[in-house]
Amino acid sequence: xxxxxxxxxxxxxxxxxxxxxxxxxxxxxxxxxxxxxxxxxxxxxxxxxxxxxxxxxxxxxxxxxxxxxxxxxxxxxxxxxxxxxxxxxxxxxxxxxxxxxxxxxxxxxxxxxxxxxxxxxxxxxxxxxxxxxxxxxxxxxxxxxxxxxxxxxxxxxxxxxxxxxxxxxxxxxxxxxxxxxxxxxxxxxxxxxxxxxxxxxxxxxxxxxxxxxxxxxxxxxxxxxxxxxxxxxxxxxxxxxxxxxxxxxxxxxxxxxxxxxxxxxxxxxxxxxxxxxxxxxxxxxxxxxxxxxxxxxxxxxxxxxxxxxxxxxxxxxxxxxxxxxxxxxxxxxxxxxxxxxxxxxxxxxxxxxxxxxxxxxxxxxxxxxxxxxxxxxxxxxxxxxxxxxxxxxxxxxxxxxxxxxxxxxxxxxxxxxxxxxxxxxxxxxxxxxxxxxxxxxxxxxxxxxxxxxxxxxxxxxxxxxxxxxxxxxxxxxxxxxxxxxxxxxxxxxxxxxxxxxxxxxxx
Amino acid sequence: xxxxxxxxxxxxxxxxxxxxxxxxxxxxxxxxxxxxxxxxxxxxxxxxxxxxxxxxxxxxxxxxxxxxxxxxxxxxxxxxxxxxxxxxxxxxxxxxxxxxxxxxxxxxxxxxxxxxxxxxxxxxxxxxxxxxxxxxxxxxxxxxxxxxxxxxxxxxxxxxxxxxxxxxxxxxxxxxxxxxxxxxxxxxxxxxxxxxxxxxxxxxxxxxxxxxxxxxxxxxxxxxxxxxxxxxxxxxxxxxxxxxxxxxxxxxxxxxxxxxxxxxxxxxxxxxxxxxxxxxxxxxxxxxxxxxxxxxxxxxxxxxxxxxxxxxxxxxxxxxxxxxxxxxxxxxxxxxxxxxxxxxxxxxxxxxxxxxxxxxxxxxxxxxxxxxxx
Numbered sequence: 001x002x003x004x005x006x007x008x009x010x011x012x013x014x015x016x017x018x019x020x021x022x023x024x025x026x027x028x029x030x031x032x033x034x035x036x037x038x039x040x041x042x043x044x045x046x047x048x049x050x051x052x053x054x055x056x057x058x059x060x061x062x063x064x065x066x067x068x069x070x071x072x073x074x075x076x077x078x079x080x081x082x083x084x085x086x087x088x089x090x091x092x093x094x095x096x097x098x099x100x101x102x103x104x105x106x107x108x109x110x111x112x113x114x115x116x117x118x119x120x121x122x123x124x125x126x127x128x129x130x131x132x133x134x135x136x137x138x139x140x141x142x143x144x145x146x147x148x149x150x151x152x153x154x155x156x157x158x159x160x161x162x163x164x165x166x167x168x169x170x171x172x173x174x175x176x177x178x179x180x181x182x183x184x185x186x187x188x189x190x191x192x193x194x195x196x197x198x199x200x201x202x203x204x205x206x207x208x209x210x211x212x213x214x215x216x217x218x219x220x221x222x223x224x225x226x227x228x229x230x231x232x233x234x235x236x237x238x239x240x241x242x243x244x245x246x247x248x249x250x251x252x253x254x255x256x257x258x259x260x261x262x263x264x265x266x267x268x269x270x271x272x273x274x275x276x277x278x279x280x281x282x283x284x285x286x287x288x289x290x291x292x293x294x295x296x297x298x299x300x301x302x303x304x305x306x307x308x309x310x311x312x313x314x315x316x317x318x319x320x321x322x323x324x325x326x327x328x329x330x331x332x333x334x335x336x337x338x339x340x341x342x343x344x345x346x347x348x349x350x351x352x353x354x355x356x357x358x359x360x361x362x363x364x365x366x367x368x369x370x371x372x373x374x375x376x377x378x379x380x381x382x383x384x385x386x387x388x389x390x391x392x393x394x395x396x397x398x399x400x401x402x403x404x405x406x407x408x409x410x411x412x413x414x415x416x417x418x419x420x421x422x423x424x425x426x427x428x429x430x431x432x433x434x435x436x437x438x439x440x441x442x443x444x445x446x447x448x449x450x451x452x453x454x455x456x457x458x459x460x461x462x463x464x465x466x467x468x469x470x471x472x473x474x475x476x477x478x479x480x481x482x483x484x485x486x487x488x489x490x491x492x493x494x495x496x497x498x499x500x501x502x503x504x505x506x507x
Numbered sequence: 508x509x510x511x512x513x514x515x516x517x518x519x520x521x522x523x524x525x526x527x528x529x530x531x532x533x534x535x536x537x538x539x540x541x542x543x544x545x546x547x548x549x550x551x552x553x554x555x556x557x558x559x560x561x562x563x564x565x566x567x568x569x570x571x572x573x574x575x576x577x578x579x580x581x582x583x584x585x586x587x588x589x590x591x592x593x594x595x596x597x598x599x600x601x602x603x604x605x606x607x608x609x610x611x612x613x614x615x616x617x618x619x620x621x622x623x624x625x626x627x628x629x630x631x632x633x634x635x636x637x638x639x640x641x642x643x644x645x646x647x648x649x650x651x652x653x654x655x656x657x658x659x660x661x662x663x664x665x666x667x668x669x670x671x672x673x674x675x676x677x678x679x680x681x682x683x684x685x686x687x688x689x690x691x692x693x694x695x696x697x698x699x700x701x702x703x704x705x706x707x708x709x710x711x712x713x714x715x716x717x718x719x720x721x722x723x724x725x726x727x728x729x730x731x732x733x734x735x736x737x738x739x740x741x742x743x744x745x746x747x748x749x750x751x752x753x754x755x756x757x758x759x760x761x762x763x764x765x766x767x768x769x770x771x772x773x774x775x776x777x778x779x780x781x782x783x784x785x786x787x788x789x790x791x792x793x794x795x796x797x798x799x800x801x802x803x804x805x806x807x808x809x810x811x812x813x814x815x816x817x818x819x820x821x822x823x824x825x826x827x828x829x830x831x832x833x834x835x836x837x838x839x840x841x842x843x844x845x846x847x848x849x850x851x852x853x854x855x856x857x858x859x860x861x862x863x864x865x866x867x868x869x870x871x872x873x874x875x876x877x878x879x880x881x
Contacts, residue, residue, distance in 0.1 A: 455763060463516050467755035475753050482569060482752035482759060483745060490573030490766060497771045506778050506854065 001103060001189040002182045003082045005094035007154070008109035010138050011119040013166055017109060018090040020175035025088075025182070030081055032091025039073050042212075046070065050145060064353055065211065067149060072207035079201030086182075092142055095159050096150040101196050103189040105182050108155075108163035109174075115166075151354070161187075199225045202254050206230045209252060215244040220362055228256035266363050267291070270298045270375060270413075271391030271424075274348035276355040280391050280424045285361065287427070293386060294363030295356055299347045301369040302394055302405075375413060388413055388421040433502050441499040448493045516562065516758045523556050524764055531570075531768025533843040538574075538769070539776020540846045541792040545769065546571065547799060548839035551832070553761060565751030566761040572744030573762075574769060579738040587734025589686035592727070596717070596735070597742055599697050603704020610705075631810035634803045640706055641800045644719050645793040652786055652793075689726045699724050772843075779850040791845055798838030806831040 004021065008014040015031065022029045036046055049066050078097055081087050082104075089097075095106035113135075121131035146154035157163065162181060164174045181187065203225035210216045210223065210232070219241040222233040230252070232245050242260045249258050269284055274297060288295050349365055356362035368375060390410045394402045410421045455462055464470045471478045519527075530552040534545035546567055553563040582588050610632075678692040699720050706716045717739065721732035751757050780788060809824045811817035 452763060455760060459519075459760065462759065466752070466757060466759055467516060471755045475755070478755070479749050479753035482757050483572070483749045485759070486569045486573035486748060486762060487576040488573075489763060490570075490577045490770065493766050494574075494577045494770045497774055501771070501774050501778075506774065 001082075002086050002187045003078075003098065003101065003104040004086075004088045004107060004178065004182055005097065005104050006088070006090040006107045006109060007093055007095045007160075008090075008111075009092075009116070009142060010135065011116045011123065012109050012111040013171060014090040014109050016171050017107075017164070017174055017178070018088050020171050021088055021178050021182075024175055024179045025086065027086040027088050028081070029088045029090070030078070031089070032094070035074055035077055035091075038077065039070060042073065044070050044073060050141075064350065064357065065217075068207065068357075069211045071149065072204040072211065075200055076204035076208055079197055079204065082197060083201065093146045093150055093154050096146070096152065096154070098197070098200060101200070102193040103187055105178070105187045106159060106161045107178060108157075108160040109166065110164070111166040195227065198254065199227070202228070202230060202252070206232070206249055206252055206255070209248050210245070213244070213248045216241055216248050221245075222357070222362070225255075228254060229259060230255050230257070231259040234260070266296055266385050267293045268296045268298060268385045268388045269391060270300050270388065270393070270409075272300060272302065272347065272393050272395050274299065274352040274391075276348070276352050280389075280427075281352065281355070283424070283427050284389060285356075285359065287387070288361045289359075291386060293361070295361050296363040296385075297349055297352060297356075297365040298375060299349050299365075299367045300375060300393065301347075301367070386420070389424060389427060390421060391424045433499070437499055437502070441496060444492050444496045444499075448489075448496055451489060451492070516760075517557050517559075519760055519764075526556060527553065527761055527764040528768040531765035531770075532772040533768070533839055534765070535574075535769030535772025535774075536776040536779075536843045536846050537772075537795070537839060539773035540779045540788065541776075541795065541842075545574075548835070549765060549769075551835060552839075555832075558758070558761065561751075561756050562758050562761075565747075565754075565756035566758045567765065568744055568747035568751060569757045569759070570762045570765040570769065571740060572748040573766070574773065575737050575740035575744050577770075578773065579734065579741050582730075582734030582737055587686075587730045588738045589684050589727070589731055589735045590738065591682075592684045592686070592721070592725075593735050593738045595682070595696050596700050596703065596721075597739055599700025600704030600717075600739070600743075603701040603706070605704075606701065607705045628810075628814060631807065631814060634807050634810065636706065637803045638800050638807075640716065641796050644716070645796040645800065647719070647723070648789050648793040648796075652789055684725075684727075686731060691725050695724065775850055776846060778854075779846050787849065791842060791849075795838050795842040798834055798842075802831045802834035802838065805834060 004018075004027075006014045006018055018029050018031070021027070039046055045066060049063060049070060052063050074097060078087075078089060082098070095108065098104055117128055117131045117135055120126065120135050121128050124131065124134070126134060143154060146152070152159065162178070164177075166174065203223050206225065207221075207223045210219070210221055219234055219238050221241070224231045224233075230249060232249075234241055234245075245260045246258050249255060267284065267288055269280075271280070275281065284295060287293070347367070349367065353362055353365055388410075390406055390413070393409060394405045397405065406423055410423055413421050461470075465478055466482065517523075530549045534549040534552075537548060538545035549570075550560075550563045550567050553566070554560055558566075579588060678694050680693045681690050682693055682696065683690050703717045703720055717736045718729075718732045721727040721735065722729055727735070748757065805827055808817060808819060809827045812819040812821065812824070
């Protein structure tokens with residue numbers, strides 16, 4: 001049993017190669033176009049997704065869900081067909097589908113540009129110049145699509161088992177080579193690859209059901225399947241959805257157990273602009289993984305710094321922009337298949353969200369314009385936060401103003417949310433264990449040992465100072481020294497014990 | 508018999524040092540987990556090792572001062588300290604402490620009850636107050652838990668009936684506490700503050716009274732009540748440490764040994780609060796309190812006999828006292844063990860990152876599907 005996945009750019013001959021291989025092997029052929037038609041029938045808005053992904057740098061929450069739904073549909077359909085026997089699939093990035101399944105043969109295909117232009121001109125009835133321009137734009141857009149959908153470069157040779165250049169090779173010969181390669185033991189199904197296929201199928205089927213059911217479609221769910229056990233994880237602020245998950249997945253074929261799990265806690269991360277490559281992101285992810293926490297993103301646009309061009313947003317006196325104005329940034333600039341709008345900047349929310357989704361730590365997202373009161377309004381009813389992290393804020397201000405305003409914002413949020421609030425700079429020193437903490441631990445440990453050794457090897461003079469003849473003459477000195485020494489030692493040794501326990505994640 | 512140094516300080520052997528560290532560790536776990544309760548366990552524990560009562564109290568207060576300072580700093584960073592509320596509580600509680608001292612003087616006992624052998628009248632009076640008040644606190648907590656169980660609530664919240672009733676009375680002037688986000692009439696505040704101070708001065712366990720009072724009477728969130736109480740303890744502990752050190756009663760070696768155990772234990776206790784559910788915390792707290800109460804109640808016949816209200820052989824005193832001590836230590840040790848067990852279990856669960864809340868099984872399906880796939 002082998003799955004042959006042929007990928008190429010438009011008019012590179014992938015359909016012809018697939019058909020030639022099918023003639024040699026008698027295996028069924030499935031194309032991306034067929035899958036897209038089926039997906040549209042199911043209500044997945046592929047057109048809107050394509051336009052939005054190509055035109056905007058980030059994705060709205062709605063579009064991320066649409067993308068997940070699309071991928072789940074592709075995976076589920078391919079798995080279903082592949083479980084019935086051999087299969088030939090051709091599309092833009094088929095080689096990136098069914099990741100990890102070892103009995104798929106990932107085939108890349110390229111053809112001379114002149115041939116592609118000629119075929120495009122014939123297919124679309126265009127002049128060669130227009131066909132060339134069209135093809136260049138299409139290649140660029142498809143490249144972007146693959147990067148957004150699969151998060152890798154579609155042309156990266158590491159993702160292929162075999163790559164054909166049709167400049168000097170005919171399609172029939174290429175199909176012959178493919179046929180022989182597909183027969184190799186390396187590309188035959190094994191119990192492990194079949195198990196993975198089943199798991200991928202089950203997970204995708206579960207995602208589809210959850211995404212299409214109105215009771216669960218709005219929830220930020222992570223789905224994972226392993227050997228018939230489907231695990232669905234939801235953020236703490238959406239715990240009401242847990243009751244519906246078993247109902248939605250009740251009749252899911254192949255599922256022998258459903259586990260609804262909740263991320264243990266929530267971290268709220270407030271920032272003006274998000275960048276997954278930043279140090280803040282890495283630190284918060286480390287913390288979330290240590291605590292089993294979901295990370296809720298909140299983009300806060302300070303008063304007077306709202307995006308230009310949106311009516312009402314630049315007025316300092318009017319902070320009540322409401323959901324609609326700020327939601328523009330969340331929609332990725334596209335409302336539906338027929339009416340794509342110009343994209344607006346989402347402040348990196350989409351990319352950060354995708355990274356969090358990938359590692360199963362996404363806990364929701366918001367965009368608010370205004371002061372801390374807007375944050376409180378938005379998170380009302382979200383439940384408890386273990387930590388609120390105030391990231392880089394007030395970026396247009398000078399250093400002093402930025403520091404002061406960030407501190408004021410942190411204090412206001414802390415007072416109202418009753419949750420620990422910390423700035424990104426403090427995060428590392430407070431909650432994570434790095435070189436600085438290791439140095440502090442060693443320093444304070446040495447100091448603690450020194451104090452204990454000094455006191456316990458000189459007990460007589462110490463007791464004389466505390467209650468003996470010396471004390472009789474210098475009562476005030478003794479009292480003040482004891483009163484100062486006690487908290488000092490508590491601080492030094494308390495830091496040692498705190499850091500030592502932090503090493504084993506007890507914090 | 509221990510050799511006594513200057514100021515009646517004992518000679519500390521390695522074995523007794525380790526026992527003090529262990530006392531500190533257990534006390535630390537208890538105070539980290541239930542917000543108070545270290546003193547009731549550590550002071551008599553040290554006295555059992557031959558430490559003079561006053562020195563045990565003084566060393567423990569000095570230890571508590573440093574611990575409270577570090578702990579309240581952490582709580583303050585987490586936004587759990589309402590300094591305005593603490594200031595009002597401190598002012599009124601001091602009046603209450605003074606009243607307690609006068610009443611105790613009337614019974615010819617003095618103000619501290621950490622097991623220090625005082626007059627039978629004072630002991631009886633202190634034991635009765637201890638038993639009545641702490642029983643009320645424990646029973647109230649257990650009733651809340653049972654009620655919420657009956658209503659099918661997932662997490663039991665403290666009853667707000669008293670706080671709501673008092674807020675409806677609206678006795679001016681009403682003071683707003685921004686961190687605790689609650690409004691309390693100055694009169695209610697004074698009554699509670701004085702009562703808390705009085706009870707702290709009488710039975711020596713301020714936290715057992717102050718924290719529930721803030722939660723149930725003022726309607727303060729649990730975390731803020733604990734943080735504010737700890738902040739209060741800094742001032743009370745500081746004053747106590749300064750006074751006792753001036754009198755030459757602080758054995759700094761005992762304080763240091765207590766720190767070795769308690770500063771590790773307190774982190775484990777605080778970690779337990781984060782990972783163990785609130786209902787469990789309150790069940791453990793109320794059971795520990797009830798065991799302490801039981802320990803005190805067992806000692807009451809001895810005081811009644813000493814005062815001539817009960818006809819009992821004096822030889823029985825030792826049995827009552829031993830049983831009383833047994834229950835005191837049993838409450839501390841078993842409480843700490845239960846907490847530690849929960850902490851380890853939660854830690855292991857947490858290592859698995861996520862907590863399974865709901866599992867639905869459909870036996871037999873997987874084998875069918877696997878067969879099809881193959």
